Amino acid sequence: IGDQQSNFYQSNRFMNVLQFAQRNATVCKMKEKETKNGLRLLLTFDNVKSVNKALELLEGI
Secondary structure: OOOOOOHHHHOHHHHHHHHHHHHOOOOEEEEEEEEOOEEEEEEEEOOOOOHHHHHHHHHOO
8 A cells, every 4th residue: 555644453353463564573574665666565484495484374363
């Protein structure tokens, strides 16, 4: 969501993602990045070597 004032950032869904990133800081990072399409919020995971591992991590959100 490009609009930083969007209600999405106050929603339970976003709060769950934020809490997940905080609880799993050793493998999950959240950061803002300027792109050609504007400022974006990125959620990245370290050391994910398989689709199954990615799904396992995402189910935690």
